[in-house]
Amino acid sequence: MDLSFTPEEQKFREEIRAWVKENLPKEISHKVHNALELTRDDLQGWARILGKKGWLGYGWPKEFGGPGWTAIQRHLFEEETALAGAPRIVPFGPVMVAPVIMAFGNAEQQKRFLPGIASGEVWWSQGYSEPGSGSDLASVKTKAERKGDKYIVNGQKTWTTLGQYGDWMFNLVRTSNEGKPQTGISFLLLDMKSPGVTVRPIKLLDGGHEVNEVFFDNVEVPAENLIGEENKGWTYAKHLLSHERTNIADVNRAKRELERLKRIARSEGVYDDQRFRDEIAKLEVDIVALEMMVLRVLSAATSGKNSLDVAGLLKIRGSEIQQRYSELMMLAGGPYSLPLIREAMEAGWQGDFPGGNPAFAPLASTFFNMRKTTIYGGSNEVQRNIVAQTVLG
Known part of the structure; x- marks a missing residue:
């Protein structure tokens, strides 16, 4: 290696x-x-x-x-x-749905959808999670009924990240209730400007609008927007999730945020505290270890060897690291981590932090927002089970 x-x-x-x-x-x-x-x-x-x-x-x-x-x-x-x-890069188009269209879409779908993704002109959203169907995606209930040359879609998706900006959505829908739950799922591409699509914001604790509920009321989707075969969507969804979980690890952002953590610690005078330095050191070691795991995969790919499917491992370690650096930043910021008045922030209030340093804004909301990382993309508990079964048998 x-x-x-x-x-x-x-x-x-x-x-x-x-x-x-x-x-x-x-x-x-x-x-x-x-x-x-x-x-x-x-x-x-x-x-x-x-x-x-x-x-x-x-x-x-x-x-x-x-x-x-x-x-x-x-x-x-x-x-x-x-x-x-x-x-x-907002991953839903170029990192997630594009590889599915390349692998399982037909030539006409590739010609129709890929150019808008590649140029950044078309914003895609992800229609996976539903109320009661998060980590257990096989239980999705949003229904798509085939009628002639179109599907009629009814149901609801939730936690749709940046869905308020979406032009198109790739959607897991139920087209059959026979057999195992996984065998009745299809993969549809849906125009979010279609009649019957309603996007409703979910306001977060900090007042931000990052996620949404999306409702479908007799939405008509041309049958030509079906990717691959009907009832084979679970296969395509798993292909996509491997890209999502690797993307969540995001070791390079962790390296950048580690430097930001050090800046905040120095600004607040806690960088010289031995116990706090120990926590920073442990975090840095884990980031280096995560990077080594990524490089191992790259080395195996370059040499043509079959590397261990570590998408789950990358997701587990990457998401936990994100939570740790956001927590340490908040601890370093102390009382400056707590206040968050969105209107004041938008007006430039962050200049009131020590030395006019905007690196403090907004630490508490980031900490709370990062609690989601060990849940979305397949909860870490589920990922550990998958890794155990894959590695240990």
């Missing part, structure tokens, strides 16, 4: 770093480095910049318009963009 980068890979890294420095808007980078709220324009603006370069679908093969990078090149791209303060 070789964990070092070749001269060619180092040159590639330098090229990515130079391009990002030249093209990433400074105001967006500032927001990301200081955990300030990103608007839709921020997120989609960066997506369009990448799309124009041909890098929004940075993991795509050349045959579908991607750069055709190796696994290591993709890792280096992710690392350099994260450290530079670029927003995370």
